Amino acid sequence: MDKDKKPEWFDEKNPDDFTSIVRKGVELKNETSFVKNRKFQKKTRPELNVNELAEGILEGNRTVLAKSITLIESNAEHHFRKAQDLLQKLLPYSGNAIRIGITGVPGAGKSTFIEAFGTFLCDLGLKVAVLAVDPSSSISGGSILGDKTRMEQLSRNPRAYIRPSPSAGKLGGVHRKTRETMLLCEAAGFDVILVETVGVGQSEVIVRDMVDFFMLIVLTGAGDELQGMKKGIMELADAIVVNKADGSNKKLALKTKSEYNQILHFLQPATKGWETKAVTCSSIYHEGLQEIWDLIHTFEVKTKTSGMFEERRREQTKEWLYSMIVDHLQFSFFYHKEVKPLLPKIENEVISGNRTVTSAVEDLFRAYSEKET
Numbered sequence: 590m591d592k593d594k595k596p597e598w599f600d601e602k603n604p605d606d607f608t609s610i611v612r613k614g615v616e617l618k619n620e621t622s623f624v625k626n627r628k629f630q631k632k633t634r635p636e637l638n639v640n641e642l643a644e645g646i647l648e649g650n651r652t653v654l655a656k657s658i659t660l661i662e663s664n665a666e667h668h669f670r671k672a673q674d675l676l677q678k679l680l681p682y683s684g685n686a687i688r689i690g691i692t693g694v695p696g697a698g699k700s701t702f703i704e705a706f707g708t709f710l711c712d713l714g715l716k717v718a719v720l721a722v723d724p725s726s727s728i729s730g731g732s733i734l735g736d737k738t739r740m741e742q743l744s745r746n747p748r749a750y751i752r753p754s755p756s757a758g759k760l761g762g763v764h765r766k767t768r769e770t771m772l773l774c775e776a777a778g779f780d781v782i783l784v785e786t787v788g789v790g791q792s793e794v795i796v797r798d799m800v801d802f803f804m805l806i807v808l809t810g811a812g813d814e815l816q817g818m819k820k821g822i823m824e825l826a827d828a829i830v831v832n833k834a835d836g837s838n839k840k841l842a843l844k845t846k847s848e849y850n851q852i853l854h855f856l857q858p859a860t861k862g863w864e865t866k867a868v869t870c871s872s873i874y875h876e877g878l879q880e881i882w883d884l885i886h887t888f889e890v891k892t893k894t895s896g897m898f899e900e901r902r903r904e905q906t907k908e909w910l911y912s913m914i915v916d917h918l919q920f921s922f923f924y925h926k927e928v929k930p931l932l933p934k935i936e937n938e939v940i941s942g943n944r945t946v947t948s949a950v951e952d953l954f955r956a957y958s959e960k961e962t
């Protein structure tokens with residue numbers, strides 16, 4: 590069978606293992622014939638302007654919120670400008686939510702916890718937005734996409750809004766997009782923002798830098814794992830939640846909790862003036878959620894009184910500024926019309942040992958500064 594006619598998802602190993610065929614399209618003889626026939630014209634509503642978007646968001650209109658987030662997530666330059674104008678307008682109305690980051694190894698129960706905790710918060714009358722930072726999303730398209738179906742109850746709750754992880758791109762990538770989405774959600778009146786991330790690589794550090802309270806979800810019976818666990822990630826957390834404290838696992842969960850508490854005693858707290866504690870919970874049986882919310886509330890009151898809350902937010906905004914500068918510099922360098930074509934050649938010369946790294950970098954920067962894009 591002709592390879593071209595196979596759908597793009599066919600399995601290389603079993604090429605005949607599919608039932609559909611992609612047929613070649615029919616050449617359009619008269620380009621205008623479809624256009625003339627108005628039936629085939631796509632009906633598009635006029636795009637909302639920045640003022641209309643801002644108004645819609647402030648009214649808490651979800652369709653407008655979703656549209657605006659799409660604008661922020663777009664990698665098109667003209668969308669970027671429009672999104673920035675919108676953010677500028679909404680900035681005075683943002684900042685009123687409590688921002689909570691949630692991390693943990695795959696399978697720790699982050700999504701199940703968010704489903705339970707989010708629903709619990711909605712029942713208290715709060716509006717909850719769930720965002721995700723997925724380090725794999727730029728490659729795989731985002732595993733968190735599937736979570737919307739996993740967080741079934743929460744996604745149907747009128748007080749909740751779930752947004753899967755954006756994919757990376759130029760102009761700041763996932764990092765910027767999540768922060769800006771957070772601001773939009775705040776302007777739309779959400780009281781709590783939950784940001785989920787898988788605890789692998791650098792994503793937990795990125796999320797720590799954008800939230801007020803950071804939570805690490807762990808499994809029971811950490812035992813040896815506890816010893817080997819990166820001290821670093823524990824030092825980022827304001828609370829450690831031992832999940833799955835139910836059934837036969839409950840006893841072990843309580844033991845794990847006290848083990849963590851002992852270790853925490855020797856670690857630097859993530860937030861000045863706050864003692865990081867370990868607690869247990871069962872996301873499936875909705876146990877321990879009130880305690881966790883109380884803990885977050887106490888944290889908020891304490892840090893607001895001490896000034897730490899505002900200090901952290903100021904610090905985060907400063908970090909954000911600098912990380913955006915780095916993003917822009919990288920973008921302008923690697924996409925520079927002189928640098929881009931030169932790079933593969935120079936890279937080859939360096940790899941093959943014909944040129945030193947220093948001289949390569951010098952040449953690239955010369956090309957960069959001589960002719961601006």
Ligand SMILES: Nc1nc2c(ncn2[C@@H]2O[C@H](COP(=O)(O)OP(=O)(O)OP(=O)(O)O)[C@@H](O)[C@H]2O)c(=O)[nH]1
Pocket residue numbers: 693694695696697698699700701702787832833834835870871872873874
């Ligand atoms: N018994 C019990 N099982 C739980 C609990 N919370 C989560 N689980 C189970 O643990 C498994 C993993 O849960 P997820 O919520 O998908 O875990 P996650 O951390 O989001 O995983 P990734 O998205 O892959 O990083 C699922 O089979 C859940 O049903 C709990 O409180 N008790």
Ligand SMILES: [Mg+2]
Pocket residue numbers: 699700701736
């Ligand atoms: Mg998950």
